Amino acid sequence: MxxxxxxxxxxxxxxxxxxxxxxxxxxxxxxxxxxxxxxxxxxxxxxxxxxxxxxxxxxxxxxxxxxxxxxxxxxxxxxxxxxxxxxxxxxxxxxxxxxxxxxxxxxxxxxxxxxxxxxxxxxxxxxxxxxxxxxxxxxxxxxxxxxxxxxxxxxxxxxxxxxxxxxxxxxxxxxxxxxxxxxxxxxxxxxxxxxxxxxxxxxxxxxxxxxxxxxxxxxxxxxxxxxxxxxxxxxxxxxxxxxxxxxxxxxxxxxxxxxxxxxxxxxxxxxxxxxxxxxxxxxxxxxxxxxxxxxxxxxxxxxxxxxxxxxxxxxxxxxxxxxxxxxxxxxxELNYEIPPRTPFVGRAFNATRAGIHADGLLKDEEIYNIFDTTKILGRPPVVVIDAHSGLAGVAAWINSYFHLKGDMAIDKKDERVARIKAWIDKEYENGRTTVIGDSEMEQLAKEYFPELLSLRQSRVE
Structure with missing residues (x-):
């Protein structure tokens, strides 16, 4: 040795x-x-x-x-x-x-x-x-x-x-x-x-x-x-x-x-x-x-x-x-499908469906977001709407999609939010199994919050 x-x-x-x-x-x-x-x-x-x-x-x-x-x-x-x-x-x-x-x-x-x-x-x-x-x-x-x-x-x-x-x-x-x-x-x-x-x-x-x-x-x-x-x-x-x-x-x-x-x-x-x-x-x-x-x-x-x-x-x-x-x-550009829940790069990596989580996001996104994904990755937290999203989920989706904060934010107690939720509930009562897509939610927002569509358009322009 x-x-x-x-x-x-x-x-x-x-x-x-x-x-x-x-x-x-x-x-x-x-x-x-x-x-x-x-x-x-x-x-x-x-x-x-x-x-x-x-x-x-x-x-x-x-x-x-x-x-x-x-x-x-x-x-x-x-x-x-x-x-x-x-x-x-x-x-x-x-x-x-x-x-x-x-x-x-x-x-x-x-x-x-x-x-x-x-x-x-x-x-x-x-x-x-x-x-x-x-x-x-x-x-x-x-x-x-x-x-x-x-x-x-x-x-x-x-x-x-x-x-x-x-x-x-x-x-x-x-x-x-x-x-x-x-x-x-x-x-x-x-x-x-x-x-x-x-x-x-x-x-x-x-x-x-x-x-x-x-x-x-x-x-x-x-x-x-x-x-x-x-x-x-x-x-x-x-x-x-x-x-x-x-x-x-x-x-x-x-x-x-x-x-x-x-x-x-x-x-x-x-x-x-x-x-x-x-x-x-x-x-x-x-x-x-x-x-x-x-x-x-x-x-x-x-x-x-x-x-x-x-x-x-x-x-x-x-x-x-x-x-x-x-x-x-x-x-x-490469047509590569990234699994949506892949950490940091998937479309839904910082998305929530649970109503209780959406309620937390409404109060302060830090409660359920891993870090300030908007600042660090350019990816704001996302709310996905389905049968379990509740009033908080609907309000959180609207605020996230239209970038509404502070006094501009929509409250989950707004009666228009309740009407949107009633439409969603009826969809699932009739047997729907898929999530409510952004385009559908935008149409509902156009019906009940028409002022937000003009706000979003002005930001795009």
């Missing part, structure tokens, strides 16, 4: 040794496959170590394109503009990653490069093959992601290699990138099913050695490819996000600013795991717009913007109202 001095802990610690194995370690006690994966605990708790600076990276044009029709050059250009606008010069939306394989991908990269934006920086993604690396050099890109699968599921079953064969191939392509002066970002695919101490850490130690020799960063992206990562303290590796990040920083000696988490949402943990990665030492979290990505999707970029603000106490300079612009572009 070898020991060495750890410059991070300032202690002598065990040096983790590479283990080449004849048979793959598939962790069948955790991943039986014919059953739901298990949460196994080792009760090991590691300390939080949040980096001084936090960043969000984007894979909308890479992983995000693997679950939908490819974007056109113009669509990529517009979305890249919106990412830049959201970043607003803060440098928090740090990078955006692109495919390079098709003509459209390469044209999009050139068009985005021509914009001259500082942020997001343009990076690429390739397989660990030298013919792929040539694409990066030809495009003049300064940093590229390289696929370096690290679980035995991938090494043995997909690549048909041994661990030592895979490691040598990976190190060869990383060395080629460094020789060309290009920063490699090593995507440790399927890290939440990998032998962390027997393969991941020894491999990362070799990568850091290459970095020191070349005088260039070798970045690490920890990829939770199947969304199996868990943030719960005390869960055993390979599923523990805290232990993965802590280990990469403290035993792998990866500087936080070189470390990135890439999560998927298969078990509803994408956002929580990404925040956990920040808390335990990764400066970067990888995301996609609206979370669009393989299978259940990636970590939503807009969610991590909100997580950043909650952790830091301010926006860091980002313009959060652009989140609404992004959502509107997807729905109106």
């Amino acid at each position: 070898n020991v060495k001095f750890n410059k991070y802990s300032k202690m002598m610690e065990i040096e983790f040794q590479f283990r080449d194995v004849q048979d793959p370690n598939l962790f069948r006690n955790i991943f039986p496959y014919n059953e739901v994966p298990r949460l196994v605990f080792n009760h090991r708790v590691v300390p939080m170590n949040i980096p001084e600076k936090l960043y969000i990276t984007d894979t909308t044009f890479r992983d995000g394109q693997q679950s939908r029709s490819p974007y056109t050059v113009e669509e990529i250009s517009k979305l890249f503009d919106l990412l830049h606008k959201l970043d607003n010069g803060s440098g928090i939306i740090k990078q955006s990653e692109f495919f390079l394989y098709s003509k459209v991908d390469r044209e999009a990269v050139v068009k985005c490069m021509e914009k001259g934006y500082d942020y997001p920086q343009i990076t690429s993604w390739i397989r660990a093959k030298k013919e792929d690396f040539q694409l990066v050099k030809d495009m003049g890109i300064k940093e590229t992601g390289i696929l370096v699968s690290c679980s035995d599921y991938h090494i043995f079953k997909k690549l048909k290699m041994t661990r030592s064969q895979a490691m040598e191939q990976y190190l060869g392509i990383v060395s080629a990138a460094l020789d060309a002066g290009i920063v490699p970002r090593c995507h440790l695919e399927d890290i939440t099913r990998a032998d962390f101490y027997g393969f991941v850490l020894p491999f990362v130690n070799r990568l850091m050695e290459l970095s020191r020799q070349a005088g260039l960063p070798v970045k690490i992206r920890a990829c939770d490819t199947l969304g199996l990562g868990v943030s719960i303290p005390g869960v055993a590796l390979p599923r523990s996000v805290p232990q993965i990040i802590y280990g990469l920083v403290n035993y792998g000696e990866v500087p936080s600013e070189w470390l990135e988490w890439h999560g998927h949402n298969d078990f509803y943990r994408a956002v929580t795991n990404s925040t956990t990665a920040w808390l335990y030492g990764a400066a970067n979290v990888n995301t996609s717009l609206l979370g669009i990505g393989e299978r259940t999707g990636n970590t939503p970029l807009e969610a991590m913007v909100m997580e950043y603000v909650q952790l830091r106490g301010d926006t860091g300079g980002m313009d959060l109202r652009v989140i609404t612009e992004i959502a509107e572009y997807f729905e109106n």
Whole structure:
């Protein structure tokens, strides 16, 4: 057993040794496959170590394109503009990653490069093959992601290699990138099913050695490819996000600013795991717009913007109202249907139907609105009218739709509100099951509050 001095802990610690194995370690006690994966605990708790600076990276044009029709050059250009606008010069939306394989991908990269934006920086993604690396050099890109699968599921079953064969191939392509002066970002695919101490850490130690020799960063992206990562303290590796990040920083000696988490949402943990990665030492979290990505999707970029603000106490300079612009572009221009109750971007994310909630909104919207969505996202709270909305719901809808506040606001005790509610009640008594749409409510308002229609028209003009 070898020991060495750890410059991070300032202690002598065990040096983790590479283990080449004849048979793959598939962790069948955790991943039986014919059953739901298990949460196994080792009760090991590691300390939080949040980096001084936090960043969000984007894979909308890479992983995000693997679950939908490819974007056109113009669509990529517009979305890249919106990412830049959201970043607003803060440098928090740090990078955006692109495919390079098709003509459209390469044209999009050139068009985005021509914009001259500082942020997001343009990076690429390739397989660990030298013919792929040539694409990066030809495009003049300064940093590229390289696929370096690290679980035995991938090494043995997909690549048909041994661990030592895979490691040598990976190190060869990383060395080629460094020789060309290009920063490699090593995507440790399927890290939440990998032998962390027997393969991941020894491999990362070799990568850091290459970095020191070349005088260039070798970045690490920890990829939770199947969304199996868990943030719960005390869960055993390979599923523990805290232990993965802590280990990469403290035993792998990866500087936080070189470390990135890439999560998927298969078990509803994408956002929580990404925040956990920040808390335990990764400066970067990888995301996609609206979370669009393989299978259940990636970590939503807009969610991590909100997580950043909650952790830091301010926006860091980002313009959060652009989140609404992004959502509107997807729905109106790309014909992408966002589930209406999706947080922050769905049409009904801040909508209420319950009469008691609508009554609270009438008194003070802060009672039932998560924050000032009008100011922060340009999205006022919405009231949806159905059989349960009551007088308060009708009055709240009118006040919201016509932007009536203070003395101008309509009271739920107004007899005209009661007449509208009577019409609504009759609809549902006759068997209606759908909500009362805005156009119908506007017609009712036109009948009972004609002065409001002229007020709305004057505002539009």
